[in-house]
Amino acid sequence: MVLFVLPAPLVLLLHMGLDAPLEKIVIYDLGTICYVWWLISVALSARPSWLDRRIGLPEIYFIHGFLGVLALGAGTIHVFNTKTPKAIVYWTGQIAWYLAIFGLLYAIFFLSGWLVDRMPIARGIKQRVTRILKHQVSVRIHQLHFVVIGLILVHVHVITKIASIPGFLIVIDAYTVFAVGTYLWAKAVVNESKRRRGYVLSNTPLNRDTHQLVIRLDEQAPGYEPGDFYFLSFRGTTAISPEPHPFSATYTPAVEATNLEAFTHHPKTTPHTRLLTFTIRELGDFTQHISKVPIDTTVQLEGPFGRFNRVLRDDSPTQRLVLIGMGTGIAPILSLALGYAAIRPVTIFHTVHTEDDFYYVDQFEALQEAHEETVYHRKIHRYTPEAIAELMGEDLSCARYVIVGGASAVLKMHHVLVGLGVPAHHIVDERLTM
Numbered sequence: 001m002v003l004f005v006l007p008a009p010l011v012l013l014l015h016m017g018l019d020a021p022l023e024k025i026v027i028y029d030l031g032t033i034c035y036v037w038w039l040i041s042v043a044l045s046a047r048p049s050w051l052d053r054r055i056g057l058p059e060i061y062f063i064h065g066f067l068g069v070l071a072l073g074a075g076t077i078h079v080f081n082t083k084t085p086k087a088i089v090y091w092t093g094q095i096a097w098y099l100a101i102f103g104l105l106y107a108i109f110f111l112s113g114w115l116v117d118r119m120p121i122a123r124g125i126k127q128r129v130t131r132i133l134k135h136q137v138s139v140r141i142h143q144l145h146f147v148v149i150g151l152i153l154v155h156v157h158v159i160t161k162i163a164s165i166p167g168f169l170i171v172i173d174a175y176t177v178f179a180v181g182t183y184l185w186a187k188a189v190v191n192e193s194k195r196r197r198g199y200v201l202s203n204t205p206l207n208r209d210t211h212q213l214v215i216r217l218d219e220q221a222p223g224y225e226p227g228d229f230y231f232l233s234f235r236g237t238t239a240i241s242p243e244p245h246p247f248s249a250t251y252t253p254a255v256e257a258t259n260l261e262a263f264t265h266h267p268k269t270t271p272h273t274r275l276l277t278f279t280i281r282e283l284g285d286f287t288q289h290i291s292k293v294p295i296d297t298t299v300q301l302e303g304p305f306g307r308f309n310r311v312l313r314d315d316s317p318t319q320r321l322v323l324i325g326m327g328t329g330i331a332p333i334l335s336l337a338l339g340y341a342a343i344r345p346v347t348i349f350h351t352v353h354t355e356d357d358f359y360y361v362d363q364f365e366a367l368q369e370a371h372e373e374t375v376y377h378r379k380i381h382r383y384t385p386e387a388i389a390e391l392m393g394e395d396l397s398c399a400r401y402v403i404v405g406g407a408s409a410v411l412k413m414h415h416v417l418v419g420l421g422v423p424a425h426h427i428v429d430e431r432l433t434m
Helices: 008-017 022-044 049-055 057-080 087-110 120-129 135-142 145-157 166-194 253-263 308-312 327-340 361-370 385-395 407-419
Strands: 196-205 210-217 229-235 245-248 274-281 298-305 321-326 346-352 374-380 400-404
Touching: 008 022, 008 166, 022 057, 022 145, 022 166, 049 057, 049 298, 057 087, 087 120, 087 135, 087 145, 145 166, 210 253, 210 298, 229 274, 245 274, 245 327, 253 274, 274 327, 308 327, 308 400, 321 327, 321 407, 327 346, 327 361, 327 400, 327 407, 346 361, 346 385, 361 374, 385 407, 400 407
Parallel strands: 321 346, 321 400, 346 374
Antiparallel strands: 196 210, 196 298, 210 274, 229 245, 229 298
């Protein structure tokens, strides 16, 4: 639908209105299709929650990036096969094309994982550069795509042949208004209504560089499911950037209701207060000062997002669920384990770099003791393929796997499991770096 159906009305109008050889009309088609794909990519960047619950935010990001690449390819063919003596037509097209190239290359390196998740050298370069060029700056640079849209729209309107097809101009303007309006509406209205204001009730160190934040929400806050995540932004503190970043909920709503007992005497809690707990490691330009976030700091939460629970609840209750958590990826793994240990067989693989990183061990061991079919394994450094095969036994190829951790580590574990004979459709992850 995205690739062919949505551009079709404009392509049809071009073919009906242009009096030119077919090969020339096809070049105009490519320019038109490029623009429609660009508009769809912009609309998807608003993170529509109705689509997230159906296909997942990582898939939305993938389509967003993939459409950007395809659009640039179609636009490049269009640019190299059109000539015009009209200066405004030429320069609006050229500037838009160069900006699109710059924006795409910048996004591939700084805002996606296509390179840095797979190439250690690229990851090291990015880490050094982002010490100076913060993520917030990268997001602002990425928003140059709105300039590209404006330039292309002017470019289309000043082409004499296109201006003689009023139906085409009306439809392309409607597409533009709808796409940009969808983005602005989502950011300014829908997201604002979805955002929930919370307050930091506690900020507790779990080890040398990882903190547990407990955030108080109001009673009207929407419920969340095991494995869900939110975009958090902190307000009223200079310790951390106000740009939103994603973090997974550590517990389930039922566990948080029990945790509330520890805060009953806090002035900002009532018996109906809802809590959210996040496990955040001081890593990168956004989280490196998380330990300095003071109590009572205002937090804006956008969400919840995530499809883990939606996928898992459709599985057979007899199918073993294997949860693999690496580093701080153990937070959503704990949430899922708490949600599913009582209703299906669960195996947890918990891997870390140092002994100090084994927080939440007590909770996992308690689950293992309480539920006969729950098994908890932990290890410093990664499990070898042979060790996984031995520990899983006959359940290896028929189990459902959920992997959470750093993007490069998730990719490696995915390859390991597929290499052991696990069907790819049995493996679920939610890497937000494409």
